Amino acid sequence: MxxxxxxxxxxxxxxxxxxxxxxxxxxxxxxxxxxxxxxxxxxxxxxxxxxxxxxxxxxxxxxxxxxxxxxxxxxxxxxxxxxxxxxxxxxxxxxxxxxxxxxxxxxxxxxxxxxxxxxxxxxxxxxxxxxxxxxxxxxxxxxxxxxxxxxVLADYAAHLHHLVPLDGMRRLKVVYDAGNGMAGHTAPAVLGPLDIDLIGLFTELDGSFPNHPPNPLEPQNLLDAQAAVREHGADLALVFDGDADRCFIVDERGEVVSPSLITALIARQELERDPGGTIVINTITSRAVDKVVADAGGTMVVSKVGHTSVKAKMAQFDAVFGGEHSAHYYFRDFWGADTGMLAGLHMLAMVGRSDGTMSDLVAGLPSFAASGEINSAVEDVPAVLDAVAAAFAGRGEADREDGLTIVGNGWWVNVRPSNTEPLLRLNVEARDADTMAALRDEALSIIRGGADA
CATH class of the missing domain: 3.40.120.10 (Alpha-D-Glucose-1,6-Bisphosphate, subunit A, domain 3)
Incomplete structure (x- = not known):
């Protein structure tokens, strides 16, 4: 069937x-x-x-x-x-x-x-x-x-270790939340041999997901890792999705680090190894990455959301690295494919070789206010997209390459159908929180007003 x-x-x-x-x-x-x-x-x-x-x-x-x-x-x-x-x-x-x-x-x-x-x-x-x-x-x-x-588990772990300089690190205390998903299988092989204090959450493989859903893009699914970081005084936490190809980072304060900022940190590092190289982001990755890549002398390429689209751009432009808002991270030295575990290892190495904290690494990056991904069930997607486009007409540049994106002066709004679920996703970013909130609320009222259309 x-x-x-x-x-x-x-x-x-x-x-x-x-x-x-x-x-x-x-x-x-x-x-x-x-x-x-x-x-x-x-x-x-x-x-x-x-x-x-x-x-x-x-x-x-x-x-x-x-x-x-x-x-x-x-x-x-x-x-x-x-x-x-x-x-x-x-x-x-x-x-x-x-x-x-x-x-x-x-x-x-x-x-x-x-x-x-x-x-x-x-x-x-x-x-x-x-x-x-x-x-x-x-x-x-x-x-x-x-x-x-x-x-192939042992060979997979050895390959990841080969790609990240793990020597010279101070000893870290690291939480990882497997969410009863596949990180419970791979993290012991990859993280277990490292000279770190490792605290595992929900490491038993259980496809019924008894503790929380396996989607770290939803803030409530990060709460356990945030609490564990604060309880144990950890340096950071790695939070994986169900199939462990995505990895979210929580800093030493228990605050979630935007995947866009993780993208910026790794992009800057990879451009140091490959000056003038290409970085791929998706439509709704923060514009903070644009500035970091430009300052580092790299070239930016924008892809539609989704691993097949990003991987195609990685291959087309021989990009050294790519990142998405959803915590998918792509590496040229990993066949251009996405791997959350490799991104997690890079963050451990960055923090472990620095004199500061995870939040110190992030503090020097450009700052934007972001809505995060807001989902709505909508029956008539084209009609809702048209309504949003009409409401924002004349206020910014619009395109339909990946849903609807409107780019204004210091802000952008994207509304796009999910690739995996019957949902319409809203993402908004602006230079300040008030502008972002106003744009978010305006777009959301149109989307949810059309939810029964």
């Missing part, structure tokens, strides 16, 4: 349990067969991983059956974070498939795809997979594929 709505802009997400599921094991089998056809993998191999969601083993087995039935060989790495899957794809130089619904609620599961060396899947390929998976089952291959299990 497959409901067409599970095919999103960048991947697959849909409900798999309960009274009204959107896809199931039969659907996963069909997607596996379609993936092999679209990628031309008969007689060739790909790597498969899955997160800790309760439906993962069943869906992974079904996907493998569909793929092997069409003649593909499965390299099964088992439980893995998404960036661990990117690592395996890069190391083995084969396409990759990760069974995960990332930060979505427990009832969901999904699929993320990549080409060999963790390159992003083309949008046309995802459309083709959707069409084939919903069509008649294909005839089986003359020669079925095989499956073998490979453990």
């Amino acid at each position: 497959i409901t067409p709505s599970i095919f999103k802009a960048n991947d697959i997400r849909g409900v798999v349990v309960g009274d009204d599921p959107e896809w199931d094991a039969a659907g996963a089998r069909a997607v596996g067969a379609a993936f092999v056809e679209v990628f031309g993998l008969a007689g060739r191999g790909f790597v498969l991983g899955r997160d800790m969601r309760t439906t993962g083993p069943e869906l992974a087995a079904a996907f493998s059956e569909g793929a092997m039935g069409q003649g593909a060989d499965v390299i099964d790495i088992g439980l893995a974070s998404t960036d661990q899957l990117w690592f395996a794809s890069g190391t083995f130089d084969v396409p990759g498939v990760q069974l995960t619904a990332s930060h979505n609620p427990a009832a969901y599961n999904g699929v993320k795809f990549c080409q060999a060396k963790a390159a992003p899947i083309e949008p046309e390929s995802l459309v083709a997979i959707a069409e084939l998976a919903q069509g008649a089952p294909p005839a089986p291959a003359v020669v079925a594929g095989s499956r073998r299990e490979v453990d």
